[in-house]
Amino acid sequence: MALPLSLIFLLMIHRGSSADWGVKYSHSHICALKDSSVIMSCTYTYPTGQQIVKVFWTKHLGEEHPDLSEDPKYSQRLQYLGDKQQNCTIRLSHVTQKDEHEYYFRFTTHTNKWITVPGVTLTVTDLQVESPERVTEGDSVRLTCKSSCTLTDRATFIWYRNSQPLTERRDTNNELLLQSVRREDAGRYSCALHGHTYISPDVHLNVTYAPKNVSVSISPAGEIVEGDSVTLICSSDSNPPALNFSWFKGGTVVGSGQIYSISKISSDDSKKYKCKSINEHGEKDSDAVTLNIMCELMMRMRISFIGQECLCAARLCCRF
Ligand SMILES: *[C@@H]1O[C@H](CO)[C@@H](O)[C@H](O)[C@H]1NC(C)=O
Ligand SMILES: *[C@@H]1O[C@H](CO)[C@@H](O)[C@H](O)[C@H]1NC(C)=O
Ligand SMILES: *[C@@H]1O[C@H](CO)[C@@H](O)[C@H](O)[C@H]1NC(C)=O
C-alpha cells in the first residue's frame, strides 16, 4: 500500500505495451461471514509470447512478495482454483477477522513480474441480533440480524429461538418482525445465514405481562376445624413477578401480601376469599374459595361392660 507508484510503474512497463498486462478482480471489496469460504475471482492477461513462470497471491507490497500459500496461517485454507493461463481465482476457507487485509495476485513470466493494485480488500463480519431487551405482551417487536458490512453474497437469513429454527421465517431481509408478541415468544434469539455454520450469539427477549391464572391455595389442605391456624397463599403467573397482593373476605379488603394467615379460625371466618395479584402491567382476581369450618364437639362416654368400666372420648365435627 505504501509502495511508491513509480516502482509499480517500472514493474509494469518493463517490456511490451502496458495495455496487454493486467489483472482483473471481479470484486475490489468482499464482505464475508466469519467462518465461511471466500472466493476471490480474478483473471489476468499478458502479451502473447510471454511464458508464465509463477502465479501466486500475496498480501504484501514492497520489495518482498511472500507467497500466501507458504504462510502457515493460510496454507491449509488457501486453494488456487485458477490456472497458469488466465484464471487466478482463489478460495480462502474458514475466514476470521484476522484475515481482514488487501490481497493481490502476482505473476511472473520469463521476462517480467506483475502485480496490480488495488487488490481485493477482505472484510470479515460476524452477526449480532439487535432486539429490545424487554417488550410487553401485545406489542410488536423487530429483531435485526446485523453484520458490520454488507455481505457480498446474497444471503438468506435464518432465525432461531432457544436454538430451534423458526422455519416459517426464511428471508433475504435481515429482520424478524413479531407482531403482537405473546408470552411464548420470549426466549433466546439468534440468527444465521442459510448454508453457513456460523450462528450469532443469543439475545434474550423478555416478554412482560399482567398477572394471569391467579389462584388461592389453602394450607393445611383438608378439613379445617374451629381454632386451627390456616394460611392462604396467592399464586399467579406474571412477568415481572407480582409483589403486590390484596386479600378479600366476602367483599372487603382484609389484608395484603402473598400470604394471608388466620390464627384460631372461627365460624365467623367461614366466608368466600379471593386475592388480587398486581404488577406494573395490570391486575387480576383469583376465583373465590370458600373456607368450610367445622365446629368441634367432644363427647365423653362412660361405658360399663361386664363389670369393667372405660372412658371413651370422641371428637365429632359439624358444619356450621
Ligand atoms: C476461473 O476458475 C474458477 C474455478 O475453476 C471458475 O469457477 C471460474 O469460472 C473461472 N473464471 C473464468 C473467467 O474462467
Ligand atoms: C394455572 O396454574 C396452575 C397451577 O400453577 C397450573 O396447573 C395450570 O396449568 C395453570 N393454568 C394455565 C391456563 O396456565
Ligand atoms: C424480565 O424483565 C422483568 C422486568 O425488568 C424482570 O423482573 C424479569 O426478571 C425478567 N425476566 C427474565 C426471564 O429475564
Ligand SMILES: *[C@@H]1O[C@H](CO)[C@@H](O)[C@H](O)[C@H]1NC(C)=O
Ligand atoms: C398495591 O396496589 C394497590 C392497588 O393498585 C395500590 O394502591 C398500592 O399502593 C400498591 N402497593 C404497593 C406496595 O405497590
